Amino acid sequence: MNSIARLWLGFTALMIGFLSVQAAEQKWEKSVVTVEVTYKDFDFFQPWTTPTRSIRKHGLVVGEREILTTAQHLPTETLIRLQKGGRGKWYSGKVTWLDPQADLALITSEDATFWEGLKPAELAEVVPSAPDFTLIRWRDGNFESRRVEFSKFSVKDGALSYAPRLTLELNTELTGLGWAEPVLLDGKVAGLTTSKSGNTCNVVPAPFIRGVLEAQRAGKYRGLGYFDFTWQPGENPTTLKFLKLEGPERGAVVIKVPKRPGVEPVLKARDILLEVDGFPVDVEGDYLDPDYGHLLLENLSSRGKFAGDTVVLKVWRDGKEVTVNYVLPQAKYDDELVPREVFDHPPEYVVAGGLVFQQLEQPFLRGWGEDWRRRAPFRLQHYQNDQPTPERPSLVMLSSVLPDPVNVGYQDVRMLIVDQINGRKIATLADVVAALKEPKDGVQRIQFMKGDTLQTILLDAATLDEATQRVLKRYGLPAEKRLGKS
Helix, strand or coil: CCHHHHHHHHHHHHHHHHHHHHHHHHHHHCCEEEEEEEEECCCCCCCCCCCEEEEEEEEEEEECCEEEECCCCCCCEEEEEEEECCCCCCEEEEEEEEECCCCEEEEECCCHHHHCCCCCCCECCCCCCCCEEEEEEEECCEEEEEEEEEEEEEEEECCCCCCEEEEEEEECCCCCCCCCCEEEECCEEEEEEEEEECCEEEEEEHHHHHHHHHHHHCCCCCCCECCCCEEEECCCHHHHHHCCCCCCCCCEEEEECCCECCECCCCCCCCEEEEECCEECCCCCEEEECCCEEEEHHHHHCCCCCCCCEEEEEEEECCEEEEEEEECCECCHHHCCCCCCCCCCCCCEEEECCEEEEECCHHHHHHHCCCHHHHCCHHHHHHHHCCCCCCCCCCEEEEEECCCHHHCCCCCCCCEEEEEECCEECCCHHHHHHHHCCCECCEEEEEECCCCCCCEEEEECCCHHHHHHHHHHHHCCCHHHCECCC
């Protein structure tokens, strides 16, 4: 073969490869759309304001007039617009289904012309580990296809949830990710991005998405379940010996089992968790998944399971092996003492004589920025480790003080958890409102949890209402929200 022929064959192969890549990209251009979300971005530091913001993310056509995306920013949406082809006309959209705990949502458009030329994508049933994946997205009107490196499979909390689930971690230096960009492998969708920190991009895998969507379409989706007990690795041989474990060292040690109303716990502290649904648990608290390798046992609460399903646990208790049936509780925000998210209403507050009372919620703590776990006040953060009780299902804090003559001396007081007002235990803002109506000896007595630097505030009850009106007017606060009313 002469040199001209070899050059021609090389050029032909190059062109075939180029055309194949171009054809593949054109295929995905018909399945990936842009989703613009305008949403209420509540300011928990100034709860009387309700700013709105807009973001753009990606959506994946997965069925007839059905677009899949992540749930982030959708629970408080005020407007959704859809665009295909990366540019041009915008179409009105609306949410048809949403689950923040799963971080998944379905969107549609009633405009028939929007759907012209769009085709559903196929979600992978299993996502194997591979050296590289392909990430696709619309960027500045152009369709991008970039290679990203596989890092590992792990088990993490969701972006909006405390319920752990399988996560695909990818390594990439690409910026601006975490907006539901589809990730591909072998011509199928392997997952959608949910966040990026440093060079690690977190992806919700397609098998998890498939399970949730299939249950939702069949009307059988009951929400995500989780293991509500606390455990520690059984790595210490002395601990296992103390608990009379026979045979090889294995298992995770249960250290705390919360009390749930109407539910008799099947686990006990000091149980050694040996197996979950037939999967042996090692001393690190991992099990060997047939598809994804060694994973944290927490994944077995969402591996083909949902809230209300039964998980069979084999435990070592009091020197013998016991099998128990554990019913997965539903992951709900109101089950936490300090709720991770609040979507169903704007931040509520009570203003009394310039004192601003709010429920303690994690969105407030996140107001300290990305490094909030280090920067937010420790005395507020540590309550996230506590469980709600019937007596105190939630917490109220004095978040700030708006200076006024009635509160002179207390202007700099803030971030304190309220224990009692006028002798009444405080768990909700409704308790605050009720307690302020019953002053003792002409004084409003506000007491804080033990351990805080300030234990009690006293205000003149006779002038409190007048002072409150003065504060509302001076600071331009809406009077209708004075006592937490919406």
